[in-house]
Every structure is written in C-alpha cells, then in structure tokens.
Amino acid sequence: MKIIKAAVAGTLESSDIRIMLCPREEHGIEIELDSVVKAQFGPAIEHTVKQALAEFDIQDAFVQLQDKGALDCVIKARMQCAICRACEITYDWTKEDAQNEQ
C-alpha cells in the first residue's frame, strides 16, 4: 500500500504516543523516535511500528514518533489509525475476526 499524504494520530499525553506518517520519496522505512522510555524500549517500539507497516504492506514511509510511555497495544492502535489516514482507507474491522476463526 502507498502513503498518499502526511497524517497524524495520537496525542502528547502521558502514556500516549503521537505518530506522524509521511510519504517517502526514497525506498524504505525511516523511523525517527523520541521516547521517554527509549533506553529500555526503543527497539521494542520500532519493532511494533514496523510490524504495523508490514500489516498494511507499506514499503516506503517516514515515521516520526513522539512517545510518552505508551503501551504496545496503544502504539499499535495509533499506528493503524495513522496508516488509515495517510493511505485514505478505512480500517477493515473484519480482519481480526478472520484471524480468530483460523
């Protein structure tokens, strides 16, 4: 999937993360991470972000993260929201149902 426009999801509240997703000219994923828990969870956060991008099959993106100690589930949800906005798609709510049935 291709990113059409820049999009933001999330807030700068404690325990949240603000994610900005932008199109990227060059090939690949570029992540800029600013986090209050970077020392302990930096790689874990990047891993979650890459997983979310892979879920939507996004190859090229610039991701700017301002993390205020969000839990993994929050990061995932904010990523999904940012991707839907950036790609101008609606979230497929049946996706997880299908996974659960398998």
Add this chain to the structure above:
Amino acid sequence: MIKNSLGRELPEQIGDYVVRPYQTAQGVPPSTGPVVTRRTAEHRQRGEEKLQPTLADAIRAAGLADGMTISFHHSFREGDLAVGQVLAAIRSLGIKNLRFAPSAVVNLKNFSLAEYVQDGTITSVEASGIRGELGDGIINGIITMEKPAILRPHGARPRAIEAGELQIDVAFIAASAADSYGNCTGQIGANPCGSLGYSFVDAHNAGRVIVLTDTLVPYPCCPVSISQQYVDYVVKVDEIGDPQKIGAGAARLTKNPRDLMIAEQVADVIAASRRFEEGFSFQTGAGAISIACTKFLADRMKTRGVTASFALGGITAAIIEMYDAGQIRAVECSQSFDAVAANAIASRSGVVEIDNADYSNAYSKGGFLNHLDFGVLGALEVDTDFNVNILTGSSGQMMGGLGGGPDVAAGAAISIVALPIVRGRTPSIVRHVFTCCTPGETVACVVTQAGIALNPRHLRYEELKQDLRNAGLPLVAIEELQQLAQSITGVPQPIATTEKVVAIVEYRDGTVVDVIRQIKNNAE
C-alpha cells in the same frame, strides 16, 4: 569488587572513600567515644552584635575558606530562596572547592546549582538526594565531579555528622523569624516553613552558624526553634522562601482512581493489623497516595473508634485535620509539607517541632521511629527481593531523594510500600531495582492496585499474614506482581552504565547499600 549482603556489587574503594558494605538492617555497633562536633565555646560580651549588614559580611566573618563544608536545610523545598542567595555571595567572595552538604538538594529553579559546580565553587555534594539539573547531569556524565556524591537517608546525616564523617564548617539556616541575637524559628514571620527539624544537628555541631531571615523581630524571638547560644551571625535578607511552593502539587487530594484504590488498600492493611488499636502511631508522608491514604485511615479510625498517640515525620494538612478532629494526640513534625502544616505548630499545643535526628537517627538515645507502628512509603521501584529504589528513574534520571524512607522502613513495626505496578510503560515491580535504597528485609508489605504482597523475610511476616487473612484480604506473591507488570509493559532492556561511580548510597549506619554508576551515553 565486593558484594554486600543485598548482592549489590561495590568497589572496595572509590577515591579516598573506603566502602563499608551493608550487612544487616540492624546496623553496625555505634562508636563508643564521644560525639564529634565543630562547635566552639565562645565568650560573648554585653553589647556585642551578631547582626551583619550583608550575607557576604557574615560569610567573611564566619571565616569560610576554600575547601570547607557548608550546609542548609531544605524545609522550603522548591520554594527555597536562601541557597541561591548564599551561593551567589560565596561566589562574589571568590571562595572555591566547597563541600555542599544540605539536608537535601531539591529541584531549585530560581538559580542554576549546576553552574556552581561547573565554576568550581562546589566540588562535592552530600545530601539525601540530588534532584533536578545537577542530579541528572551527574548521573548522565554531563556534569563531572571529582568525588562521587554521598547520599544519606535523613537518619544517617546526623549520625555521619556526630561520627565526624561529615563535619560542617559553616551552617546557613534560613528562618522565617529571628531576633538580632540569633534566636529563630520557622513558625512565624512573613514566610513560615514550619518545622526547622533538619537544622538542629547543624546548629549544634557546625563550626559557625549563620541565620538568614526576612523577618527580624524584637528581642527575644518567640517561639524559638534554634537558640541564640548556637548562632554566630544573623543576616536580614529580602526573602528566604515561598511557603506556597513547599507542597507544590502534593497537598491536594488525588482523583486518580488507581491511586485512590491503592490508598484504600493501604488503609485496609493498617486496619486489619492487631496493632491498629487505641494509641497506635503512624507516618504516611506526602505523596498523592500517602495523602489519600491518610484520609482513608481517618475514616477507618472513626469507624473503629480508635485514636492515635502520634503521627510522625513530614506533616501535611490532612494530618492537621485529623489532629483538629481529636483523632491524634500529638503530631511530631520533623518537616512541614505544606503551608497549613507549617502554620499549625504555632497555633496548636499538640503539634510540635522535633529534631530530625530524634525522628530518624538510629544512633542516639532517642528515636521516635522505635515507637512507630505503621509507616507508609512511596517508591519508584520495588524488586522481588522487596528492595526499594527511591532515587533513580528507569531512564537514568535522579527522580527522588532517600528522605526518611530507609529509616522508616527499618524503624516502623509494619512498613508498607505503596505504588502502582506500572507507570506509563515503566514497570515498577521489577526483578532487580536499578538502585537499592531500602533493604528488602525491612519492607513488610507492598500494596499495589493488583494486590497486596507480604515479605516472607520480614520480622513480622507471620503476624501480618495472620491478621490480613483474618480480615479476608487477598494476598499475592511479589513475583506475580512482577510478572503482571512485565506482561503489560514488555521486558525492558537493562540500563547500560560505565564503571564510574557518581553517587554512593549509604545506609542508616554508614555502610553502603548501593552505588550509582554513570549512565552510558546512548546517543547512536
């Protein structure tokens, strides 16, 4: 490297500091000799003046010179305006290489303490904690000091002073009212901070004592906390501090449902104990959970029809309310945590100022803690050995101070640590605390929103277990709490440190519970 009994790895020597490893909470035996003091006999003549026109004059008169030790109290907490003025005067006199030994370094924002370290005015620090720019700078290696900071709980500072390990050359005491002969207090005047509990030991043992006040009263000052017989000089300044900032944020009742839940469970634990009876005693402190807990405790006392003999330590408006309602016979204030508590001493006969040494020093003939039933403590981290971290944040910041935590844990019959299992994405129940401050063996009980864990190694484990079971309070193992926290946050990567020791954490007896090593710069 040596290991103390808590399994913490310590160097045998750090510069000229010889490490005595922590052994037990009981502590090493006291020295049998007389206490060490710098106080000198004087022979003041009628008509001799103590009042000095400026701080610089007083500092010069006191003979402050390079390499000496200076001290302050932190009773104004972040509202303090005295330390900045004194350091500016010291700098103007060109005095360098001082050991800075206040009761605590709080996050003072009205001047930059770090600049006094960088320009060599201050070259070493000994306090109960170093919050703010300086502490963060030291732990991250942005600010380098030749000697590691020595951090001592409130009870250990008077011990170190009287043992000759921390000899104070000049003590600066900010008092909200003083007369020109040095009688002074924190209870009245334009800016009262309440108890001057931390300053007694300084006044009694420093080589020279300078009192700063913004309210000069006619002789004799009444009431008196620190007597004229200990004071060398008095200086009038514009302002010593802002009492409204003493309890910034701490004095309000939290609405956070998680914190309220924890606080209520702490009250449940206390109410379930056989020690919760007429004449019991307690200390709760000033955190959000602590204040809420005080309120819940007041309700439980009313329901059960019991009153307390005394409340101890840092006192809040919530405690004063209980006193006014007849629920507490005596309030022993080593510190006043908000403006209400600060004003309460002068107006209530049962609310009294006490010497911090009498509150927390294990090495004297006194010690209120030896009579304390319940002590409620906050924490940044607790590990599965019940060791408590109250100094360092998980990302390597200096987040807090030791305060009286280690003292209260060791002194109270039942010590309760109250904290949420996670804060943001940071687990607070962990396998190993980053910095050990309070030995696990002194912690009876950990209360979280996910359950109450009792420490099987605590002296009163069987008693408390029986009492909580009888009250029908469910118990969990500390390991379960750790697992639950980890399942929510994920497994954090350990913080990488260098070998350089930037701070030494002493226990009540002067042995070393842990050291803080400089955080490795994780810039890519």
